[in-house]
Amino acid sequence: KQEVTQIPAALSVPEGENLVLNCSFTDSAIYNLQWFRQDPGKGLTSLLLIQSSQREQTSGRLNASLDKSSGRSTLYIAASQPGDSATYLCAVDRGSTLGRLYFGRGTQLTVWP
Amino acid sequence: EPEVTQTPSHQVTQMGQEVILRCVPISNHLYFYWYRQILGQKVEFLVSFYNNEISEKSEIFDDQFSVERPDGSNFTLKIRSTKLEDSAMYFCASSRDYDTEAFFGQGTRLTVV
Numbered sequence: 001k002q003e004v005t006q007i008p009a010a011l012s013v014p015e016g017e018n019l020v021l022n023c024s025f026t027d028s029a030i031y032n033l034q035w036f037r038q039d040p041g042k043g044l045t046s047l048l049l050i051q052s053s054q055r056e057q058t059s060g061r062l063n064a065s066l067d068k069s070s071g072r073s074t075l076y077i078a079a080s081q082p083g084d085s086a087t088y089l090c091a092v093d094r095g096s097t098l099g100r101l102y103f104g105r106g107t108q109l110t111v112w113p
Numbered sequence: 114e115p116e117v118t119q120t121p122s123h124q125v126t127q128m129g130q131e132v133i134l135r136c137v138p139i140s141n142h143l144y145f146y147w148y149r150q151i152l153g154q155k156v157e158f159l160v161s162f163y164n165n166e167i168s169e170k171s172e173i174f175d176d177q178f179s180v181e182r183p184d185g186s187n188f189t190l191k192i193r194s195t196k197l198e199d200s201a202m203y204f205c206a207s208s209r210d211y212d213t214e215a216f217f218g219q220g221t222r223l224t225v226v
Contacts, residue, residue, distance in 0.1 A: 105154075
């Protein structure tokens with residue numbers, strides 16, 4: 001079974017700060033790790049996908065890293081803005097299951113002006 | 114940009130009634146999924162569907178649940194006899210392949226009264 005843990009559960013920062021969200025998973029036999037954003041009462045927006053053969057993926061102010069052997073990923077957000085306020089979810093698959101994603105509880109981020 | 118669309122956005126039903134949640138996956142995707150999120154809980158996998166059959170289902174997906182792809186565009190989740198504990202946000206997702214990026218819809222909030 002794949003267990004996904006995200007730390008911290010909540011984070012409140014002033015605008016402009018750089019921040020790091022952490023994700024760990026128990027089964028390192030993964031194909032991919034995906035980071036999502038969820039606004040209150042809304043769907044999941046895919047932010048980044050890192051394949052197991054990659055160590056890093058970047059999209060704009062977001063940078064995600066993956067250390068598959070230790071079962072860890074970080075999402076780095078540069079120069080945070082109030083519009084970044086949302087819950088960030090980490091999800092991994094498990095090599096033996098076709099496409100099934102296992103989610104963490106998320107990190108609830110608040111960026112205040 | 115292609116997106117996964119779900120209808121309705123909110124459904125209220127009486128306990129014991131049947132509900133059908135509808136999804137239109139992205140058109141060139143081959144893998145389809147249903148997930149649910151009970152308020153305040155993790156996003157949980159229900160079922161994956163490929164080549165017109167279920168490829169995997171979780172322990173949540175019991176005999177009360179069924180999925181169908183009735184035509185070339187729709188993907189449905191049916192709950193035969195709803196229980197209070199079925200109240201949740203239900204997300205449909207699709208991916209081109211089992212190891213590629215998954216895209217989620219905006220969700221259907223199901224309230225069982």
